[in-house]
Amino acid sequence: MTQDLDNVDFPLSRRRLLGGSLGLGAVAAWPGAALAQPAAWPSKSVRFVVPFAPGGSSEIVARATAAEMAKLLGQSVYVDNKPGAAGNVAMQEVARAEDQHTLILGHIGTLAVNPFIFDKLPYDPNKDFKPISLLAKVPSLYLVHPSVPANNLKEFIALAKSRPGRMNYGSAGNGSAGHLAFEYLKMATNTFIVHVPYRGTGPQLTDLLAGRLEAASVGAPAVMQFIKTGKLRCIATGTPQRLPQLPDVPTVAEQGFPGFEMTQWYGLLAPANLAAPASAILAQAASKAVLSPVATEHLSKEAAIAVGSTPADFAKFIAQEQQRWKPVLLRAKVRPDN
Template sequence: MHNPHITRRSALLGAAGLGLGAAWPLRSQAQAWPAKSIRFVVPFAPGGSSEIVARAAAAEMTKLLGQSVYVDNKPGGAGNVAMQEVARAEDQHTIILGHIGTLAVNPFIFDKLPYDANKDFRPVSLLAKVPSLYLVNNDVPARNLKEFVALAKAKPGQLNYGSAGNGSAGHLAFEYLKMATGTFITHVPYRGTGPQLTDLLAGRLDAASVGAPAVMQFIKTGKLRCIATGTPQRIPQLPDVPTVAEQGFPGFEMTQWYGLLAPASLSQGALDTLAAAAAKAITSATAVDHLTKEAAIAVGSTPAEFARFIGVEQQRWKPVLARAKVKPDN
């Protein structure tokens, strides 16, 4: 039997229920994040400093978040391929390793980028800084930077150096050194740190600048010679290696850095959870110990601090890139 009062009351309750239903999943999602495994994209080939930093952070974040954080290497296009993919990720469980190259270099050397470094991502935390080391293979007759500069000036263009690709941190670091020392050394770009190190170890390359974590093992075993560090002070892991600044080029500093980014679409609640976990993970005793052994420096920051840091780095590198006429790989 039709009762208009019952119908109206049911409709009101139904509407209220719909209202609750619409709001409740948002709250439960915020509380439940992460609801599944988190894909941590590294936009470079395996075997470099980026992977070492990412794995140190991922292992500790897995413990803190209660869901697996797994590293997925996705190289290509100076990091642009992975950055574009993650910028568009809508699943709330995809994050990416940001880096000096993808955030402070690519915006100034590519005519058209498939992502906007400042609008498509939310900075989460600055994870680590990595000293840039200047290396030669054992056949190069230079024991230190002064001897290497003298050799390069005696043979302009005859010495070569490798990098992980045009616009990579190693490319920047060596171009920066060339500017400071007034030398002409031929650049040989590779597709990643791993292939570049293979040729440096084999003697097919004379020199390179590489982030410390990727090469400490080769320096310690005497397979490569470190002629200078790009840090303001000597690093404890290589106390006998003087800085570039100490060897006649005061004020010289070159360090790589890595941080965590999320797509701009990540909810604020998830970002807050992720940022707290990332900062805590990278500064945990286990991660710090792991990174220190590899001569990397754990940082950990708030999203706002990382955002400011990116802005400062963009302003620092823009004029250097213009001066060095750095162009991306074709």
Template sequence: MADSSFTRRHWLETAAALGAAGLLPGAARAQANWPTKAVRFVVPFAPGGSSEIVARATAAELTKSLGQSVFVDNKPGGAGNVAMAEVARADDQHTLILGHIGTLAVNPYIFDKLPYDPAKDFRPISLLAKVPSLYLVHPDLPVKNLKEFIALAKSKPGRLNYGSAGNGSAGHLAMEYLKMASDTFILHVPYRGTGPQLTDLLAGRLDAASVGAPAVLQFIKAGKLRCIATGTPQRIAQLPDVPTVAEQGYAGFEMTQWYGLLAPASLPQAAADKLAAAAAKAVREKEALDRLANDAAIAVGSTPAEFAAFIAAEQKRWKPVIVRARIKPD
């Protein structure tokens, strides 16, 4: 007859090993059945704009495929740091966040200390969409394309200016990246938001700017602003006659605002895999594509490994730009 204490000890050791590997039937069922309640999808910015469009288009499709409500919760503040820190600590396994170029590739280099670790505190799930950054000039500036703009800037170092929505904003980064690539000196004029910046650009008080496509397409089509280049790898459907920066002599140049889905690092692997497959499919559904296209957003839908590699590449791209321009938050 077997020693009962040995039998019990052996069963406990086996159970512990299975539990650690996530192979106990109960644990496996729980992960396979994820989600078991409504999922909170945090957007680290104020309502409105491209971030909410991307989040809501994704949430609507995830609700259908996951069988639980996925609701968007805007939580702005601290350049996205407030929301990122909160979600990093979330352990309910039903809280997600919209990752962004700012929170993942810029903030690590402009803030002396972050309340979260982009690499350790989150699981990259899927790159959802990119929003084109456009390079614009006031129509009175005597340039028709990027090459002419660069030539003019080189002939008048420091005499041309550009506006941005603030220090560390996407528009600030975009223009500093162009300055670094083209070795030009153009004066930066920071504003508090895209609205005031656009007011002065439209009035001719600014020479140039880089702005996300949704905010300016109407002004380009009306002839109130001139688009001299897009920051996308390929031309965009809304402006098929406007060449990219790369096409105009700067190979490999890319400047887009991008948005991806992140989960806290504590989300179990099985749940993360299920979510990743659903998210990559969600942004490619017709309804999501239509909503994104209305905002000039380009749907992507990637694997977790692809998104992780993309984040690393973007960090590598922006670190030297930030260091060179000595960008600090407002």
């Protein structure tokens, strides 16, 4: 699925600069290369934009990848959280970036949800960006505050049906992955639970941990520590099989809803104007970075699954996800102002 960076056919200047070795820190210019060859990429620090507030799965995936990418590219890769409008603010900014060193974390929300819930987007997910690599898939966990008298999904559904419209759940915002995941669960279980949108996973978790929210669906990396310490109770996972990190928690499918599956995913995107040689270097670095032992181990501890893919495979995956979620979103009438 990935290729070794040492063997990729980099532009000549890049190959000379790297000298067949990566991950050795900042690289120095090879004498005379600038006169005969195009400038090497990257030539300065790389900005990796996360279109959501700090504290969620998106930041965990981005930071794990960025740290390893920096070693491979020979330049720092820094994560910049820029939340707002369900990710639209950051997506618009990066789509218009011309510095050749600004990237963004693509997400199920910004690429497969927003196109069908906003009447008009300030960016085109399929034309304004180059898919670089699918980085990771993150299991969606269904959680309740310990004060909620439900130890599993069946008990939670029964409780919600006994209190129609009087229970609530939170999400990182309208159209977010958590919103989508819980609306999907509501459709499958025929329950009425009030949605409370927040401006990011961090603020949402603050209220969930305090008991001001009763339930939520959150990506595993952001909440594993709270489950392990008993501050939150996981009543189901959206994965096809049980998670090794939570072997005692049954899936939604196991608890009476066969075929149910809900996972979040994250990938690396570049503005469409990124030069082809730079795109090739970046694609190899991103895929190798997320599949490195350090990143894979870090993500695994948080129940995230490292993927790594080619640009073509990521583009195909995005198209499939758009086809999958369009009818669900239209049927549920999910709107950004819900």
